[in-house]
Amino acid sequence: MENTQTEVKGLATWRKLAYGLGNAGNCFIWVAISSFILIYCTNIIGIGAGLVGTLLMVAKVFDGITDIFMGRIIDLTKSRLGKARFWYFVSCLPLGICMYLIFNVPGRFSSSAKYTYVFIIYLLISAVFYTMNTVAYSTLVALVTKSQKDQTTMSSASMVCGMVGSILISSITPGLVESLGGGQQGWHYVSLIYSVIGVLILLIPFFTLKELPEEEFVEQSQKSEVKLTFIQTIAELLKNKYFIIILLxxxxxxxxxxxxxxxxxxxxxxILGNPSLLGILGLCGMIPMLVGMPFAVKFVGKKGMRKACILGNVVSLAGCVIALLGQFAGFGVILAGLIIKGVGMLPGSATYLPFVVKADEYNYLKTGHRITGSMFSCSSVGIKIGTGLGTALCGWLLEWSRFDGTAAVQSGMANSVIIAIYLVAPIITTAITILLYYKMDVDARIEKMRTIKIAD
Known part of the structure; x- marks a missing residue:
């Protein structure tokens, strides 16, 4: 085990950045799929948005189930590569292969065969290999360092790299597809390029991080403990209110x-009449991340995770409202609103994974059990079911609005639905997020439990 990971000062900076790069690699696969699979289906292979959205949502139901199992598998894994690191490595190459396959639906297939093909490949990606990869990736934060500062920085690096990767994919993909021949030919080459690059970047955390010895996470009183069964583990998760809040x-x-x-x-x-503007819209969220994340870490340290996240989301809510007003006031106002929204998202971006670590610590103090892998599975469940639900809602609403992928100009109803999804939905989700963070008093609860334990 390398010394940089066991010293009090924690992980070397370059290792934390290497961890973050894993999320950038993820963007070449998962972000590309989640951003473009629906428009690929409606505009390239000619199948309906509503049914595609439904199939993707069904896949996410299976996906959520496998996430919990994957967390349990990581908890029980013993290998020379570690618990989470082993499964992270195993998942990388299959993810790249599936990325290529899903954007290469055979043109000779009937409509029903195309639906089936997309569903099966998407299910393999999300419910098997992406589950394996993201649960393991998230769990690594808790297994390679015990420093909350390091965990916050790793989470921040992951979010920044993910944001940069997401904006890059959003910006270049439409133009890249066209430059490589357009239509199915363009997607053939783009999916091949993204698959190779994605796998190579995904492997960076595997080769640069090592898990701490398991003994460092087990106190003397816990060493003789009987291992929990799967059912007992699930029961503990469902009794942990902070697990439920984080999942939500x-x-x-x-x-x-x-x-x-x-x-x-x-x-x-x-609406804007230029698909290349997608990159500019996304850039408004990336700029605050790149410039403000170091300040966000300090802000979180000063205010505490919960208070910082509440204040941040209030700012984000204001940005969402400004962006909506920009639909009437002009494109510049939209961009300003999106930038303000991005600023407000900084504290939450820096604390997603550290909050999971805190929930696991709360569970240990309450029950005497460590179920770290299963606890981190909540992040993967939420990411994939949440993303799948969002994609499905888009498909259902586009179908309801009678969107026509073959038409150059859409109906007024279709345009209104597109605007509502892009500018109104974030107002609703941000308001809900503020309420959830208000309930997230895990730091205070842990401190109280430790005080009682010391007194006893």
Whole structure:
């Protein structure tokens, strides 16, 4: 085990940045799929948005189930590569292969065969390999360092790299597809390029991080403890109110992500009249992340995670309202609103994973059990079911509005639905997020439990 990971000062900076790069690699696969799979289906292979959205949502139901199992599997894993690191490595190559396959639906297939093909490949990605990858990736935060400062920085690096990767994919993909031949030919080459690059970047955290010895996470009183069964583990998770709150935070946050990522290309294409503007819209969220994340970490340290997140989301809510007003006041106002929204998202971006660590610590103090892998599965459940729900809602609403992927100009109803999804939905999800953070008093609860324990 390398010394940089066991010293009090924590992980070397370059290792924390290397962890963050894993999320950038993820963007070449998952963000590309979640952002463009619906428009690929409606505009390239000619199948309906409503049914596609339904199939993707069904896949997410299976996905949520496998997440919990994956967390349990990580908890029980013993290998020379570690618990989470082993499964992270195993998942990388299959993710790249599936990324290529889902954007290469055979043109000779009938409509029903195309639906089936998309469903099966999407199910393999989300319910098997992406589950394996993201649960393991999230769990690594708790297994490679015990420093909350390091965990916050790693979470921040992950969010920044993910944001940069997301904006890059959003910005270049439409133009890249066209430059490589357009239509199915363009998607063939783009999916191949993204698959290779994505896998290579995903492997960076595997080769740069090592898990701490398991003994460092087990106190003397816990060493003789009987291992929990799967049912007992699930019961503990469901009794942990902070697990439930974090799960809801992920569901709401990533439902919003699924909505805006999926509808973003429609908004740029049919409302703004230029699909290339998708990158500029996304850039408004990336700039605050790149400039403000170091300040966000200090802000979180000064105010505490819960208070910082509440204040941040109030700012984000104001940005959402300004962006909506920009639909009537002009494109510049929209961009200003999105930038303000991005600023408000900073504290939440820096504390997603540290909050999970806190929930696991609360569970240990309450029950004497460590179920770290299962606890971190909540992040993957929320990300994928939330994103899937957002994508499905887009499909259902586009179908309801009678969106026509073959038409250059859409109906007034379709345009109104696109605007509502992109600009109104974030107001609702941000308001819900503020209420959830208000209930997230895990730091105070842990401190109280430790005080009682010392007194006893």
């Amino acid at each position: 935070l992920y569901l709401v946050g990533y439902a919003n992500t699924g909505l805006t990522q999926t509808i973003g290309v429609y908004y740029a294409t049919y």
